[in-house]
Amino acid sequence: MATPAAAPAPPNPNPVPDDPPPPPPQQEEQQEEEEQGEASEPEASPPAPPATSIEPTFSGSEESESDDSSSISSVAPSAPAPTAERPPPAAKDLLHISFNQDYGCFAAGTKSGFRIYNCDPFREIFRRDLVAEGDGGGGGGIGVVEMLFRCNILALVGGGDNPHYPPNKVMIWDDHQSRCIGELSFRSPVRGVRLRRDRIIVVLENKIFVYNFADLKLVHQIETAPNPKGLCAVSQQPGSIVLVCPGAQKGQVRVEHYGARKTKFINAHTSRVACFALSQDGRLIATASTKGTLVRIYNAAEGNLLQEVRRGADRAEIYSLAFSNNLQYLAVSSDKGTIHVFNLKINVGSTANDKPTPAPEPEVPHISPPLSFIKGVLPKYFHSEWSVAQFRLHEGEQYIVAFGHEKNTVAVVGMDGRYGA
CATH class of the missing domain: 2.130.10.10 (YVTN repeat-like/Quinoprotein amine dehydrogenase)
Known part of the structure; x- marks a missing residue:
């Protein structure tokens, strides 16, 4: 395909009709989200005529x-x-x-x-x-x-x-x-x-x-549901395209598998989704809600929960989530000024057709019969998976996080103009 000429092309004579004004934002529901049944892919709009061909270099x-x-x-x-x-x-x-x-x-x-x-x-x-x-x-x-x-x-x-x-x-x-x-x-x-x-x-x-x-x-x-943050993620490997966006209900994410021509809805949280990330191969999704205490990792193809990790006990605003390239770690940044790095206990196959499966659970210590009732009443907090590393930054500042190309390095850039790796 030819690279665009330096001179501008003439205006497109047949523009796509204007999109109607979006519906007013819906108020957040107070009850838990409803279960989502079968979902069908929305109809695509008529193709828009090209303005000019684009050839990235x-x-x-x-x-x-x-x-x-x-x-x-x-x-x-x-x-x-x-x-x-x-x-x-x-x-x-x-x-x-x-x-x-x-x-x-x-x-x-x-x-x-x-x-x-x-x-x-x-x-x-x-x-x-x-x-x-x-x-x-x-x-x-x-x-x-x-x-x-x-x-x-x-x-x-x-x-x-x-x-x-x-x-x-x-x-x-x-x-x-x-x-x-x-x-x-x-x-x-x-x-x-x-x-x-x-x-x-x-x-x-x-x-x-x-x-x-x-x-x-x-x-x-x-x-989508009201999405003022512009939340959206798309896989980057050639071939099959996976796109993740907010669903129609509170706490729900929608996963579009364009190669398989299917749509999957995941009821990830009971409160609204505040942040999510998709692995580059499109197989893992990490989600966080507006509470910001837990992060959940899902299989994108099947929608099943693979792992749940805890950022903390206090409510926080999650700014970013990022998978490492080898899918061994997940990094999380929040308004608490701390970067958390979690170990992913997920076995991911080496081929494109393999599906993520949970790693074997560690053995639970034996609880003697007289005290066995305690196991059922202990708060979930005490059984949470915690981060393996933390980095303290300035509380209240917005930072986004990524994994560096060097092994075991994390890159952080903030709206305060700071960068570190």
């Missing part, structure tokens, strides 16, 4: 993403030039941080543009300042930056008090041309974007859109 850092589409069109060039090396952005200027798919880089959206950093060794790879002097074009705020491994295509969404792009548009940036080559427009703000080499996933508050990466055709749309 995996040579430098780049990002790509598209938003809920009311229209798709090419964008006239804007030419922010690379600037001289400057210090990292101050915490007050940060609007967004996210790791790329293999945790080798992370992106930062700021009030004046975006920056891409390499994790090991830590260094700034490049930056784009989107406010040119005297252009009168408004602010430079970027609220979402999504990378596609290390290629030239990125997805940008405006953010902050003075956004560079409208918050209801996903701008597709080609860093080889230093300009946007396309956009997807919506009636409501974009909450998140996820990328893989063959798909672009755009998250709105009540809906998720899946696009074919090569031609920007809409291939699937999903109705």
